[in-house]
Amino acid sequence: MVKKKNTQIHKYSNKKAELSINLAGIKMNNPVLVASGTFNCGKEYGELYDLNKLGGIITKAVTAHRRTGNPPPRMAETPAGMLNTIGLQNEGIDYFLRMQLPPLLDHDIAVIANVAGSSIEEYVVVTKKLSRQGGVSGIELNVSCPNVHKGGLAFGVDPKALQDVVVAVRKETKLPLFIKLSPNVTDIVALAKVALDAGADGLSLINTLLGMAINIETKKPRLSMKMGGLSGAAIKPVAVRMVYQVYKAFKCPIIGMGGIMNTEDALEFFLAGASAVALGTVNFIDPMLATRLPAELRSYLKRQKANSLTNIIGAVDA
């Protein structure tokens, strides 16, 4: 009787093991994450489907204090994509820990907190509080924020600033630490090396591409802040290329993202070298993709006679 029960449990977990991963210490039932900023902290999409279907969630960026965000218009649709300039609107780390994190922890999913700041001190404060309270599975550092001490230049495009912020945050936490790199650089491999050498456990690739759109009738930019981050299908080839280059150079854990619209897109990221994928803009267009993707990945693996997802990670060069 006991033996039979064990076999059943073993069979069940075996079935799940096809997709379960350990991402630099972050254990996930499947490799499907949702990208920061597109999913807030899960409450809204939790009304649409059971969040337990996800491998995990990467939260909306959290800063040390409440931020009201940028004035509207904050979004403009572009061919196969969209531009946004939300301006890190969030309620701050204390509210996050008290109100937004606890309901997420009731789920059997990884919770990766996206941390943002305008100064190294701000990143450190948020990281310290997250580590002290516990609960989150890992941290993703948003280094695309303007550095107020460097005239607004983003941390992620300045090797020295990137090194300094990663070193400072690394000192404060033992949690798995991912750096979400900016694609607005000439050599992504060089910036990836800086982040990994400074103590990052893995990388998230890619954040949005800086873009702009103009209303020809009013002759004004279509976004309040003139420029914004381009996301969506339009950026996928850039993202796949960057995942490929970085994986080839370092074989490090990578969360791949940027324009995934369907299972085929997600598979390109795994083949390029991503260990997990994050769905972003597609949540606005096909929100249920996140719930279908695990089964569809499984059926691809079966078709390819692969026992596990790990067999196809970086396989483009195999």
Added chain:
Amino acid sequence: MHDISVEILQNTSVNDSFSLLTFKYPYPVKPGQFVHVRLNEQIDPYLRRPFSIHDYNASKKQVTLLYKLIGKGTKYLALQPKGTKLAVLGPLGNTFDLTKVKKGSKVTLVGGGIGFAPLFYLTKELVKKKADVSVFIGFKTKKEIFIDPAWKKLCKKIYISTDDGTSGHKGFVGACFAEQMKKTTFDQVFTCGPELMMKHVYTLCTQASVPLQLSLESIMACALGACMCCVTETLHGYKKVCSDGPVFKREELQW
């Protein structure tokens, strides 16, 4: 909230500007709410489009949208024949608050642009409450005018204005409403339409201390409150048009 695939039962243009689209919808919707429609499986137009509920038939479980052919999204939608499948996310947003409307309440609806779309379903619910309803609708020109025959049957006091004076009151609908306000008092006003028009109605109602509910329009990405793309400035900071609204009370806005 559900994301379901529906089949178009009817998608017909009523004139050069407007089209009506009907589909079966299993979930009850309330006046003021909206749905977020995926137009195609391709990547251009890319995002979904939010549409208010023009009519809801509870017994047939049918939703009708009235949309204006403005951009590439609505123009694409207008080409889709009966039987086409559409992904519909909804019902979304808050609703017009009818709790203070009583039998005999003098209620006025002011709509312009495509903003009059949700006012038909609202009229139906107000008539059920035996309110005394008058409706002011502004069109650009005579050729654009479309009022559902059932709406005319339901409400005897529908006042039309056209910007160019080719039919009804000449000028903006706000001016037409302003004239009426001089003659009578209203217990409650509802409005939906271009911001400039709603600002006019807002000013008139504020001066006369009349309760006003405004249904705001905005471009949206997620339409359920997660992405924070569609915020509007209120007395309590930025609020999301999609999930805190689309209906806001006069006192909440900072116009």
